[in-house]
Amino acid sequence: MRFDNIIWPNAIVLAATPVISLISFATVPLQTETFWFSVFYYFFTGMGVTTGYHRYWSHRSYEASRIWQIICLAACTGAMQGSCKWWVHGHRIHHRFTDTDKDPYNANRGFFWSHIGWLIFKEENTAKVDISDLVSDPIIRFQDKYYEPLAVFMAFIFPAIVAGLAWDDWVGGLLFAGVARLVFLHHSTFCINSLAHYYGDHTFDDKRTPRDNFITALITFGEGYHNFHHEFPGDYRNAIKFYQYDPTKWLIWLGSLVGLTYNLKVFPTNEIEKGKIYMREKKIQAMKKKLDYGVALEELPSLTFAEVKSKIAESGRQLLIISDIVYDVTKFMDDHPGGKGFLKVSIGRDVTVSFNGGVYDHANAARNLMQSMRYARLIGGVPTSAKAEEM
Numbered sequence: 438m439r440f441d442n443i444i445w446p447n448a449i450v451l452a453a454t455p456v457i458s459l460i461s462f463a464t465v466p467l468q469t470e471t472f473w474f475s476v477f478y479y480f481f482t483g484m485g486v487t488t489g490y491h492r493y494w495s496h497r498s499y500e501a502s503r504i505w506q507i508i509c510l511a512a513c514t515g516a517m518q519g520s521c522k523w524w525v526h527g528h529r530i531h532h533r534f535t536d537t538d539k540d541p542y543n544a545n546r547g548f549f550w551s552h553i554g555w556l557i558f559k560e561e562n563t564a565k566v567d568i569s570d571l572v573s574d575p576i577i578r579f580q581d582k583y584y585e586p587l588a589v590f591m592a593f594i595f596p597a598i599v600a601g602l603a604w605d606d607w608v609g610g611l612l613f614a615g616v617a618r619l620v621f622l623h624h625s626t627f628c629i630n631s632l633a634h635y636y637g638d639h640t641f642d643d644k645r646t647p648r649d650n651f652i653t654a655l656i657t658f659g660e661g662y663h664n665f666h667h668e669f670p671g672d673y674r675n676a677i678k679f680y681q682y683d684p685t686k687w688l689i690w691l692g693s694l695v696g697l698t699y700n701l702k703v704f705p706t707n708e709i710e711k712g713k714i715y716m717r718e719k720k721i722q723a724m725k726k727k728l729d730y731g732v733a734l735e736e737l738p739s740l741t742f743a744e745v746k747s748k749i750a751e752s753g754r755q756l757l758i759i760s761d762i763v764y765d766v767t768k769f770m771d772d773h774p775g776g777k778g779f780l781k782v783s784i785g786r787d788v789t790v791s792f793n794g795g796v797y798d799h800a801n802a803a804r805n806l807m808q809s810m811r812y813a814r815l816i817g818g819v820p821t822s823a824k825a826e827e828m
């Protein structure tokens with residue numbers, strides 16, 4: 438282990454906060470008010486990140502009033518995940534270079550790296566993305582400039598003040614709503630970079646690692662429908678159906694009802710459905726590969742009608758013709774559900790009409806089955822006398 442490539446401030450916060458939390462749970466009584474406030478503050482700061490840092494500033498998936506932006510920024514600061522400028526820069530790089538060496542949280546480097554390793558170990562990343570929209574915003578510049586003291590205040594001091602003033606639990610506010618809440622929140626957010634790239638379905642595309650998973654969505658305020666998100670990052674939703682668990686989407690939508698958010702962007706349903714169909718088709722192709730569909734039409738040898746006749750005479754093969762394809766039914770004679778007789782009289786003849794309704798209009802099962810009996814392609818046609826219509 439090399440110590441010179443460790444980002445010590447991150448390492449210390451990420452190691453110390455769980456230890457302090459464990460000691461707190463073991464030694465400090467958790468008051469009911471403090472517990473519920475911690476849960477509230479967990480959601481407030483967590484959803485600040487998902488609605489603010491992520492869906493608003495990183496992807497501009499909706500527009501928001503200044504008051505909404507300020508509340509989100511305050512919440513994000515309490516999540517202690519770096520300044521908005523830093524977070525969005527990394528996130529835009531992640532989307533542009535997903536799964537490559539330039540992706541800061543590259544999931545292909547393993548679960549640990551994408552979850553927390555990238556925060557602890559220094560690594561040079563020369564990838565560039567445009568964040569001029571953030572740099573030109575005074576509130577973003579302010580938060581970036583004074584990030585450290587603001588983060589300490591919003592993450593620890595503010596919850597202590599609330600719990601202290603409201604129900605006289607200064608220590609509980611600091612330790613539970615501050616420190617312990619932060620530990621849960623950190624790992625919940627980190628799961629978006631790790632878990633959401635490992636477990637779940639490739640609903641819309643399997644080119645890259647992001648996946649859709651309900652459990653991950655539960656842990657991450659709805660960000661677990663991550664395959665959708667990477668395909669359609671400009672959509673304010675991560676889960677398309679209104680009832681699918683995505684509280685971030687619900688919050689943004691609620692904000693739009695009172696004018697705090699507006700111009701909520703959604704990707705055209707037609708295009709989303711195309712993604713789903715693309716993946717279903719891929720799955721079907723994979724299933725088809727496991728089945729015997731016989732020799733592909735273009736790989737079949739060509740035979741004239743006379744050659745078909747001599748093959749039958751010389752080799753004893755039981756060949757018949759349907760729609761200019763020669764089928765070898767030798768092994769099928771005894772198993773034909775329509776009886777051996779019908780096949781016997783069909784040998785050496787074009788039975789296209791009989792097969793398609795002249796005698797019996799075969800179901801799909803027969804049409805599938807006959808693919809594995811393909812023998813040759815007929816060239817030059819069939820003499821009228823060799824065509825059977827009704828038997």
Ligand code: HEM
Nearest residue numbers: 764774775779783788791792796797799800802803806807
């Ligand atoms: C490669 C050629 C053929 C294959 C693979 C095949 C396969 C089948 C299969 C799987 C069925 C069951 C029902 C269905 O799938 O529709 C069936 C039924 C039948 N087949 Fe064929 N068949 C072939 C050619 C023929 C020909 C050339 C005739 C007549 C000249 C014929 C006459 C019938 C009849 C009458 C039935 C209906 C049996 C009944 O349910 O009463 N088949 N065939």
